[in-house]
Amino acid sequence: MKSGRFWAWVVFILGAAYFFIPLIATVEFSMRMRRGAYSFDAYQIVLGDARFQATFMYSVIAAVFTIILGVLIVVPAAYWIRLRLPQLRPIVEFITLLPLVIPAIVIVFGYIRMYGSNSPLPFLANDTATNALLVIGYATLSLPYMYRAVDTGLRTIDVRTLTEAAQILGAGWSTIITRVILPNVLIAVLSGAFLTFAIVIGEFTMASLLNRPAFGPYLQNIGANRAYEPAALAIIAFAITWGCMSLIQILSRFAPKSANRPN
Amino acid sequence: MADPFLSIQHVRKSFGATTVVEDFNLDVEPGEFVSFLGPSGCGKTTVLRMVAGFEEPSAGKIVVGGKDITRLKPNQRNVGMVFQAYALFPNLTVAQNIAFGLKVAGMPKADSDRRVAEMLDIIKLPQMADRYPYQLSGGQQQRIALARAIAPKPKLLLLDEPLSALDAKVRVSLREEIRSIQKKLDITTIFVTHDQEEALSISDRIAVMYGGRAEQVGTPFEIYNRPATKFVANFVGTLNVLEGTVTDAGAGRVRVNSQEVDLKGKLNGSKSGDTLSLALRPEAISLARQPGHDTSLSGEIAEVHFLGSVIRVRVGIGGNTVSLDTFNNSTTPPPAVGDKADISFSSGDMLVLH
Numbered sequence: 001m002k003s004g005r006f007w008a009w010v011v012f013i014l015g016a017a018y019f020f021i022p023l024i025a026t027v028e029f030s031m032r033m034r035r036g037a038y039s040f041d042a043y044q045i046v047l048g049d050a051r052f053q054a055t056f057m058y059s060v061i062a063a064v065f066t067i068i069l070g071v072l073i074v075v076p077a078a079y080w081i082r083l084r085l086p087q088l089r090p091i092v093e094f095i096t097l098l099p100l101v102i103p104a105i106v107i108v109f110g111y112i113r114m115y116g117s118n119s120p121l122p123f124l125a126n127d128t129a130t131n132a133l134l135v136i137g138y139a140t141l142s143l144p145y146m147y148r149a150v151d152t153g154l155r156t157i158d159v160r161t162l163t164e165a166a167q168i169l170g171a172g173w174s175t176i177i178t179r180v181i182l183p184n185v186l187i188a189v190l191s192g193a194f195l196t197f198a199i200v201i202g203e204f205t206m207a208s209l210l211n212r213p214a215f216g217p218y219l220q221n222i223g224a225n226r227a228y229e230p231a232a233l234a235i236i237a238f239a240i241t242w243g244c245m246s247l248i249q250i251l252s253r254f255a256p257k258s259a260n261r262p263n
Numbered sequence: 264m265a266d267p268f269l270s271i272q273h274v275r276k277s278f279g280a281t282t283v284v285e286d287f288n289l290d291v292e293p294g295e296f297v298s299f300l301g302p303s304g305c306g307k308t309t310v311l312r313m314v315a316g317f318e319e320p321s322a323g324k325i326v327v328g329g330k331d332i333t334r335l336k337p338n339q340r341n342v343g344m345v346f347q348a349y350a351l352f353p354n355l356t357v358a359q360n361i362a363f364g365l366k367v368a369g370m371p372k373a374d375s376d377r378r379v380a381e382m383l384d385i386i387k388l389p390q391m392a393d394r395y396p397y398q399l400s401g402g403q404q405q406r407i408a409l410a411r412a413i414a415p416k417p418k419l420l421l422l423d424e425p426l427s428a429l430d431a432k433v434r435v436s437l438r439e440e441i442r443s444i445q446k447k448l449d450i451t452t453i454f455v456t457h458d459q460e461e462a463l464s465i466s467d468r469i470a471v472m473y474g475g476r477a478e479q480v481g482t483p484f485e486i487y488n489r490p491a492t493k494f495v496a497n498f499v500g501t502l503n504v505l506e507g508t509v510t511d512a513g514a515g516r517v518r519v520n521s522q523e524v525d526l527k528g529k530l531n532g533s534k535s536g537d538t539l540s541l542a543l544r545p546e547a548i549s550l551a552r553q554p555g556h557d558t559s560l561s562g563e564i565a566e567v568h569f570l571g572s573v574i575r576v577r578v579g580i581g582g583n584t585v586s587l588d589t590f591n592n593s594t595t596p597p598p599a600v601g602d603k604a605d606i607s608f609s610s611g612d613m614l615v616l617h
Contacts, residue, residue: 158348164317165350167337169364169415179363183354 023238030231042232051218052233059207059215062131063200066138067193070146073139075189078150079181082159096147099140104205107137111210130210137206142199146192153188154181190251194244202237266329268293268451269314269419274323276309276475283309285475287323294449296442298462301472302498307455310472311421314453316340328418340419343412343450347424349404351396357383357407358392364415382410385444402433409441413448420445420452426461438465459499463487471495493540493616502542503585504616509537517541520581522560529615540616547612548587550576550598556607560585564602578604 033041046052081089111133115123123129139146159181166176182189207214219237223230267290276284284306291297299307312318314325316337325333332340343364351360358379365375383389386406396404405425412420422441426434442465445452456462462469463483470477471486471494479491490496497504507517507524512535515527519541526541533539552559562580574597578585585606591597598604 157353158350161346161348161350162352164315164337165344165346165352165411166363167317168315168340168342168344169411170338170341170367171363172338175367180352180354184352 023235026231027235030228030235033228042228043236046222046229046232046236055213055215055218056201058213059201059203062135062138062212062214063197065135066142066200067196069135069139070142070192070196071189074143074146074150074192075182075185076177078147078154079159079177082151082154083163093147093151096143099142100144104137104141104203105209107140108206108209111137124210130212134206134210134212134214137210138196138200138203141203141206142192142196145195145199149188149192149195150185153185153191156188157181157184187248187251191248194248198241198244201240267291268295268328269453270324270326271310271314272324272326274310274313274320274325276306276313276318277321282321283475284313284320287475287477289470289477289480291451291453293451296445296452296454296465296467298454298456298466298469299472300456300459300462300469300499302457305472306475307457307472308423309475311423311453311455314419315342315344315421341415341417342419342421343415343417344421344423345405345408345412345425347427349396349401349408349428351404351408351411353396355395356392357388357394357396357399360396360407361411361414363411368415378414382414385413385447386410386440400433401429402437405429405437406440409444413444413450418451420450422452422454424455424457426456427458434461441465463499471498473498487544490542490614490616496542496614496616501545501586503545503548503583503587505541505543505580505583505585507539507541509533509535509539511535512537519560520583524558524560524613525610526613526615527610529613531615533615542614542616543585543608543612545575545586545588548585548606548608550578550587550589550604550606552605552607556609558610558613559605559607561603561605564598564600564604567597567600569597576604578606580606 028038030042031038031040033039033045077092081092112124113119115121115129115133117125123133162180162184163176166180171179201215202219203214204216204220206212208217208220219230219233222233269289269291271287271289274284274287275282283304287306287310289297299310301307309318313320316332316335316339320333323333324331327340327342352363355363358376361379361382362375365378370378379392380389383392386409388403388406388410391399391403391407396407399407405428408425425441426438429437438461441454454462454466463486466483468480468482469486470480472478473494479486479495481489481491486495486499490499496502505519507519509530510516510518510523512530512533515525515530517524517526517530517539524541530539549556560580562578562585564576565579565584566577568575568577569591572591573588574591576587576589576598578587587606589597
C-alpha cells in the first residue's frame with residue numbers, strides 16, 4: 001500500500017513537472033526584458049499596446065456572439081434530439097465532431113468561394129457580413145465542445161418527464177425551454193460557453209484569412225517580430241484560459257441539484 | 264343517468280405493429296376516483312397518457328365535460344398530472360413549483376401566492392415553501408407534485424403510479440392523503456397502479472386491465488368478490504384454484520378430488536363431464552366446520568406460515584393445495600405439518616372461473 005502511494009506521488013510529480021517547468025521557463029523569460037533584472041516590462045508593453053486592446057476586445061465581442069449563436073442552435077437541437085429523436089443522436093454526434101476533423105482553413109476557403117466579391121453573394125465585401133461569417137465559422141468550430149457540454153447537462157435531468165410535467169401545467173415550447181430546460185442545464189451551457197470563449201480568443205486561421213482584426217493574428221504577429229512580448233502574451237492568454245476553467249468550477253457549485261440525485 | 268364527465272370511447276393505440284391498447288371503453292362520473300389496475304405492459308399507463316395528451320389514440324375518442332379532447336395538445340386540456348418520478352423542477356423552490364401552472368396561466372402574483380399557500384396547507388407542508396426539491400423526502404416531493412398538479416384547478420387529475428417510488432409506510436399514509444384531498448376538492452381522478460391493495464383501498468371503481476383491454480370495471484367489492492374473468496380472479500387477491508369435474512349439470516354437482524360439491528346455479532351451461540376451475544379466497548375457508556359452511560373437504564396440512572396476527576395454512580387435498588388464513592391465538596398452537604385436517608366453506612363463496 002505504502003509503495004503504491006510512493007509511485008503515485010512519483011507519477012504526480014513527474015506530471016506536474018512536465019506541465020509547470022515550461023510554464024515557469026516562459027514566465028521567467030518574459031520577465032527578462034530588462035538586462036540584469038526581472039521586470040514586468042514585456043507585460044506593460046503588451047497591455048499598453050493599443051492593438052492588443054483593440055484585437056482583444058474584437059475577439060471578446062466575437063466570442064460573446066459565438067456563444068449566443070451556439071446556445072441558440074445547440075440547446076434546442078440537443079433537447080429535441082433527446083426528447084423526440086434519440087435514434088438520430090449518433091448521427092448528430094458524428095456531425096458535431098466534423099469540425100475537429102476538417103481543418104478551419106477548409107471552411108474559410110469555402111467562405112471565400114461562396115461569398116467572395118466575385119460570387120453572387122459577395123458578403124466578404126462588407127465588414128459586418130464578414131464579421132457575421134466569422135462568428136458563424138467560430139460557432140462551427142466550437143460545436144463539438146458546446147454540443148457535448150449541453151448533451152451531458154441534459155443527461156443529468158429527466159428531460160422527458162420534466163417536459164411533460166411542464167406541458168400538462170399549460171406551458172408551451174418556449175416556456176419549457178427557457179424556464180425548465182435551460183435553467184437546469186445552465187452550468188453545462190456555461191462550460192460550453194467558456195470553452196467556446198477560449199477557442200475564439202486564440203483562433204488564428206479564420207480571422208487571419210478573412211482579414212479580421214482579431215487577437216489570434218495579433219498573437220502570431222507579435223510572436224514573429226518580438227522576443228519577450230510573445231512570452232508575456234502566452235502567459236496572459238494562459239491566465240485567461242485558466243480563469244475561464246476556474247469560473248466553470250466555481251459556477252458548477254451553484255448547479256441546481258436534481259430531485260432524484262440530491263448529491 | 265347523467266352524462267359521464269370523462270368518456271373514453273373505443274380507444275385503440277398501436278406502436279408500429281404492436282397494439283398496446285385495444286377497444287378500451289370507460290365512463291367516469293364527476294368526482295369519481297377510478298383506478299386502472301393491471302400488471303406491467305397491460306396498457307394502463309398508455310391509456311392515462313392518451314387522456315393527458317402525451318399519446319394520440321390510433322382510433323377512438325376521449326371526451327371530457329362534453330368536449331372532444333382527443334386531438335388537443337396536453338397544454339390545452341386543463342388536466343393535472345402526478346408522475347411516478349415526482350418530476351418537480353429542480354431549479355425552482357417548492358412555492359415556485361406549485362405556482363408554475365398558475366404563472367403560465369397568467370394569474371396575478373397576489374392571487375398565485377394565496378393559492379400556493381392554500382395548496383401548502385392542504386398537503387400539510389406550509390413550512391416548506393422556500394425549500395428546493397432535493398431538500399425534501401420522497402413522500403414530501405410527491406405531495407408537492409400533487410399540490411402543483413391541483414393548484415391550477417384542473418378538470419381532471421391523473422395519477423401515474425405516484426406511490427411506487429416510496430417506501431411501504433409512506434405509501435399507505437400518502438394514498439389516504441391523496442384520497443382525502445380528492446374527496447375534499449371533489450376532483451375526478453384516474454389513478455394508475457399495479458398494486459391491488461392500493462387500488463382496492465382508495466378507489467370508487469377499478470378497471471382491471473390485461474392485454475390492452477379492460478377485463479372488468481367495478482367497485483372494489485365487486486372486483487374482489489365477483490371477478491368476471493380468470494385473470495381478474497387471479498390478479499386481485501390470493502386465490503385457491505381447484506380443478507373439478509361436473510358430475511350432474513342439472514343438480515349443480517361437481518366432483519373435487521372424489522368429494523362432491525354443490526354449485527347449484529353457478530355452472531352456466533356446463534355439461535356433465537366438463538372440467539371446471541373453481542376458485543376460493545383464503546378467508547372464505549375454515550380449518551374446522553363453521554356455522555353456515557355447507558361443504559367440507561378432507562386433506563392433510565402441507566405447510567404452515569406464521570405471519571404474526573395471521574397464520575397461513577396450506578392444506579393438500581388430493582392433487583390440489585388450498586391456502587387458508589386463520590387468526591393467531593396465543594393459547595392455541597398452530598397446526599402441525601402432516602396432521603389430517605378438514606376444511607369447510609360455503610359453496611356460495613366458490614367462484615366458477617370462465
